[in-house]
Amino acid sequence: MADGTIGVAVTGLGASTPLGGDLAATWEAMLAGESAIAPLAEAWAEGLPVRIAARLAVEPTEVLERVLARRLDRCEQLAVVAAREAWAHAGRPEVDPERLAVVIGTGTGGSCSLLDQDDVLERSGPRRVSPHTVPMLMANGPAAWVSIELGALGGARTPVSACSSGAEAIAMGLDLIRAGRADVVVAGGTEACLAPLPLAGFAQMTALSTRNDDPDAASRPFDLDRDGFVMGEGAAVLVLERADLAAARAARVHALLAGAGLTSSAVHITASDEHGQVRAIRQALESGGLTPLDVGHVHAHATSTPSGDLVEAAAVASALGSHPVVTATKSMTGHLLGASGALGAAVAVLSLRDGVTPAIRNLDRPDPEVKLDLVRGLPRRGSWDAAVSNSFGFGGHNVSLAFTRR
Numbered sequence: 001m002a003d004g005t006i007g008v009a010v011t012g013l014g015a016s017t018p019l020g021g022d023l024a025a026t027w028e029a030m031l032a033g034e035s036a037i038a039p040l041a042e043a044w045a046e047g048l049p050v051r052i053a054a055r056l057a058v059e060p061t062e063v064l065e066r067v068l069a070r071r072l073d074r075c076e077q078l079a080v081v082a083a084r085e086a087w088a089h090a091g092r093p094e095v096d097p098e099r100l101a102v103v104i105g106t107g108t109g110g111s112c113s114l115l116d117q118d119d120v121l122e123r124s125g126p127r128r129v130s131p132h133t134v135p136m137l138m139a140n141g142p143a144a145w146v147s148i149e150l151g152a153l154g155g156a157r158t159p160v161s162a163c164s165s166g167a168e169a170i171a172m173g174l175d176l177i178r179a180g181r182a183d184v185v186v187a188g189g190t191e192a193c194l195a196p197l198p199l200a201g202f203a204q205m206t207a208l209s210t211r212n213d214d215p216d217a218a219s220r221p222f223d224l225d226r227d228g229f230v231m232g233e234g235a236a237v238l239v240l241e242r243a244d245l246a247a248a249r250a251a252r253v254h255a256l257l258a259g260a261g262l263t264s265s266a267v268h269i270t271a272s273d274e275h276g277q278v279r280a281i282r283q284a285l286e287s288g289g290l291t292p293l294d295v296g297h298v299h300a301h302a303t304s305t306p307s308g309d310l311v312e313a314a315a316v317a318s319a320l321g322s323h324p325v326v327t328a329t330k331s332m333t334g335h336l337l338g339a340s341g342a343l344g345a346a347v348a349v350l351s352l353r354d355g356v357t358p359a360i361r362n363l364d365r366p367d368p369e370v371k372l373d374l375v376r377g378l379p380r381r382g383s384w385d386a387a388v389s390n391s392f393g394f395g396g397h398n399v400s401l402a403f404t405r406r
Helices: 023-031 066-071 074-089 111-124 133-137 141-150 162-178 196-204 243-248 274-287 306-319 337-354
Strands: 008-016 100-105 184-191 234-242 255-264 295-299 325-327 386-393 397-404
Touching (some): 008 074, 008 162, 008 243, 023 337, 074 141, 074 184, 074 234, 100 141, 100 162, 100 337, 111 133, 111 196, 133 141, 141 184, 162 184, 162 234, 162 255, 162 337, 162 386, 162 397, 184 337, 255 337, 274 386, 274 397, 337 397
Parallel strands (some): 295 325, 295 386
Antiparallel strands (some): 255 397
């Protein structure tokens, strides 16, 4: 880069989501405006106030080796699946293992394994508890397993910042490369916590949509009739690489990770804060050498909650203006919690690369308080030089990532 800052290229992407078992299938479904939200078929869901969610399109056990899958929590399985795809997509770069790092964020880690094994303990006693319980429940498990998979010796790190975890992992990858501590970083997020307790907890907070009889229409970011988010599961991973090294091996560069902004709001444990979000967006621009007018595309965090969407809309308008096109793909995938920021980053990269961004599903009556150029109806085609992807999490975590085409 002209100012001497180390350039960071995105050379690989991978995902397993409710819309597809890989990123290509997910992207195709997004552009087609498909919904992955459906009623929960499990018997345990019958007594819950919310009985809809976005389950995976492809079970990870259908992809992974059976022995490996049995040792991993579902969120760990997803991280390995997405990382394998991203690594292959990047052309399996030859890199000194000590210069290869992994950063995989998660909001809840192996919570389902914890709950399952607690049931085993209560029902059958301690001798029936799995010996794999601790490696399955620990939040750093996904990063650890991916590092083992790739032989990465440059560190395996795990940001845990609720729904911004995946985005924070990518921001950490940027920092590692710019600080000269790694040449390649495999970064992203994973989450799999569709279980009675998390669903009941979010429902008691009145955070979830209660459209049990109309799941396709339940997630509706920026729509006047939105009533909460829909829980989903999935993982997304990006391969970040020193741009000069990527160029030297003639790797395909899908976009450049230009900057990142991380702030804390320190206001409320769950409420959104416009000031903190504005600061994160501005930090991302500053660290990427960008101005608001450079940004033509925004992937919004936009979970479909009545207050959260309005706070973010105001923050985007304040930090960037009303000119960028804005999409919100949680309208199709549901909210992947700790994986959502990584998937949003992948969508921003693909939108820049392909010159098209998905439309927001269920945006039938745009909220008049939202003063943004929302993509609705059909995907929007265009040539954008830069994009911002936002992720905000309980605890006052605000992360914005800035990407450029070149």
